[in-house]
Amino acid sequence: MTTSTNKWISEWLGGLGRVTLLARESIASLFTFKVAGKDLLYQVYFIGVKSQSVVLITGAFTGMVLAAQTYFQFHKVGMDTATLAVVGVSMCSELGPVLTGLMVAGRVGAAIAAEIGTMRVTEQIDALRTLATHPVDYIVVPRLAACVIALPLLTAESIAMGIAAGYMVGVHLLGIDAAYAWHNLVRYTGAVDVCIGLIKALIFGGLVALVGCYKGMSCGEGAEGVGRATTEAVVYSSISILIANFFLTLVLGKIFNIT
Amino acid sequence: MIEARDLRKAFGTHQILDGVSFKIERGESVVIIGRSGGGKSVLLKQLVGLLKPDSGQVLIEGEDIVPMNERSLLRVRAKFGMLFQGAALFDSMTVAENIAFPFRQRKDLSPADVAKKVSDALEVVELPGTQNKKPSELSGGMRKRVGLARAIVYQPEIVLYDEPTTGLDPIVSDSIDKLIIRVRDQLNVTCIVVTHDMRSARRVGNRILMLHDKRIYASGTPDDIFSSQDPIVRRFIDGVSDPKNIF
Numbered sequence: 001m002t003t004s005t006n007k008w009i010s011e012w013l014g015g016l017g018r019v020t021l022l023a024r025e026s027i028a029s030l031f032t033f034k035v036a037g038k039d040l041l042y043q044v045y046f047i048g049v050k051s052q053s054v055v056l057i058t059g060a061f062t063g064m065v066l067a068a069q070t071y072f073q074f075h076k077v078g079m080d081t082a083t084l085a086v087v088g089v090s091m092c093s094e095l096g097p098v099l100t101g102l103m104v105a106g107r108v109g110a111a112i113a114a115e116i117g118t119m120r121v122t123e124q125i126d127a128l129r130t131l132a133t134h135p136v137d138y139i140v141v142p143r144l145a146a147c148v149i150a151l152p153l154l155t156a157e158s159i160a161m162g163i164a165a166g167y168m169v170g171v172h173l174l175g176i177d178a179a180y181a182w183h184n185l186v187r188y189t190g191a192v193d194v195c196i197g198l199i200k201a202l203i204f205g206g207l208v209a210l211v212g213c214y215k216g217m218s219c220g221e222g223a224e225g226v227g228r229a230t231t232e233a234v235v236y237s238s239i240s241i242l243i244a245n246f247f248l249t250l251v252l253g254k255i256f257n258i259t
Numbered sequence: 260m261i262e263a264r265d266l267r268k269a270f271g272t273h274q275i276l277d278g279v280s281f282k283i284e285r286g287e288s289v290v291i292i293g294r295s296g297g298g299k300s301v302l303l304k305q306l307v308g309l310l311k312p313d314s315g316q317v318l319i320e321g322e323d324i325v326p327m328n329e330r331s332l333l334r335v336r337a338k339f340g341m342l343f344q345g346a347a348l349f350d351s352m353t354v355a356e357n358i359a360f361p362f363r364q365r366k367d368l369s370p371a372d373v374a375k376k377v378s379d380a381l382e383v384v385e386l387p388g389t390q391n392k393k394p395s396e397l398s399g400g401m402r403k404r405v406g407l408a409r410a411i412v413y414q415p416e417i418v419l420y421d422e423p424t425t426g427l428d429p430i431v432s433d434s435i436d437k438l439i440i441r442v443r444d445q446l447n448v449t450c451i452v453v454t455h456d457m458r459s460a461r462r463v464g465n466r467i468l469m470l471h472d473k474r475i476y477a478s479g480t481p482d483d484i485f486s487s488q489d490p491i492v493r494r495f496i497d498g499v500s501d502p503k504n505i506f
């Protein structure tokens with residue numbers, strides 16, 4: 001192995017360790033320190049309410065495309081009425097949480113990293129520390145809590161939107177029989193799928209906030225450093241969502257015993 | 260009250276401080292002078308634990324803060340006020356919110372009390388009525404004065420000023436100098452002032468430390484330093500560059 005890959009691997013592992021330490025510090029602070037309600041609400045507003053349009057559009061078009069594509073394939077084997085069951089299950093347990101997570105990573109993860117990174121390079125973080133305020137308490141915890149609260153809600157909206165849009169396309173555009181479509185949708189999409197989706201969303205919310213905060217806090221010097229931190233926050237949080245999703249699917253599948 | 264023992268600090272291979280030691284008593288005001296890039300800001304940050312020295316000790320009232328973690332440092336830092344070289348105002352907040360920040364966790368103060376303290380502090384730094392401005396709407400010198408107001412509004416025991424008068428007009432510089440002296444004398448605050456302004460160094464300091472070549476090169480009362488015959492000190496306070504360094 002060359003020295004550069006060696007260095008890369010050790011840096012990567014170091015980063016992973018520091019993110020874990022940040023997570024531990026934040027969780028400890030979450031349970032001891034009272035987050036100022038105003039800060040938390042503002043973050044929920046910024047992260048949750050302001051992300052709605054993006055997330056709803058994503059959900060709607062994914063649901064529609066999924067319905068159309070599934071219908072095209074199922075129509076060949078005469079299984080038209082099962083289309084919405086596929087849409088329901090995949091929106092709930094996979095596409096809803098993952099796409100919402102990715103959209104929020106792009107919008108919120110980037111914003112968090114850029115904001116904290118700028119605070120760091122302009123010494124505002126140092127100023128915070130001299131004013132006897134722990135940056136984790138004041139900066140990381142409200143964002144983490146807000147993401148963890150907002151993402152499941154956004155995901156639920158996106159799932160609902162996706163299924164509704166899929167239903168519209170399937171029933172009104174492609175002409176699937178409404179009664180059968182609805183029957184199969186409800187029959188195959190269970191509360192378990194929704195639960196899995198929301199649990200995933202919760203974890204993705206934590207990942208986006210932690211990676212964004214970590215990248216911002218460890219931002220390099222100057223405008224270039226902030227730019228790089230922002231890009232890396234989006235890239236790493238997206239990748240970690242995709243990787244985590246695979247393991248969550250396996251683990252949650254086992255726990256909820258879906259086969 | 261504050262003691263630095265043999266501080267060493269390097270960034271990468273670039274050694275900034277190499278064995279800096281000094282001791283500052285309660286109520287004293289010490290001016291640190293030295294060349295630009297000589298490590299004065301780095302030294303100040305080590306005194307509040309914002310940076311960790313590579314080796315050496317920083318004792319605050321006898322307690323070594325170097326091995327402390329961030330949480331325990333918060334308690335120590337409550338004694339400090341610091342004016343940053345670039346003011347470091349929170350740019351998402353208004354001037355009033357910036358100055359009121361230290362009172363954020365204080366439940367015993369009503370919003371009216373806090374507003375009163377903020378307007379008094381702004382009065383002191385000669386910026387009355389700027390409460391609702393954002394830092395981006397202020398000039399560099401005004402920002403610095405807001406930073407100063409934020410550093411002293413909660414009456415800390417020790418105030419560190421990083422170039423309080425740089426970039427200010429002579430009249431405001433003079434009033435800032437007087438302010439530093441007044442804060443020191445009335446509240447018995449210990450202060451450390453980093454400055455390039457020789458006039459203010461002479462006025463605000465009981466003692467001057469000169470940082471040169473990674474160490475404390477000279478130390479003494481303002482009169483000692485300003486009458487020093489040492490060529491390096493002399494050149495610095497007279498502001499004479501080394502002719503061979505020009506071309």
Ligand SMILES: Nc1ncnc2c1ncn2[C@@H]1O[C@H](COP(=O)(O)OP(=O)(O)OP(=O)(O)O)[C@@H](O)[C@H]1O
Pocket residue numbers: 270275293294295296297298299300301302344
């Ligand atoms: N975070 C950092 N990373 C790397 N090098 C740094 C860092 N901070 C400061 N330095 C270096 O340390 C040296 C001292 O910097 P410092 O800001 O303490 O100088 P200074 O004495 O305050 O100068 P000035 O009077 O211009 O403010 C400089 O050479 C600078 O390049």
Ligand SMILES: [Mg+2]
Pocket residue numbers: 299300301344421
């Ligand atoms: Mg400096």
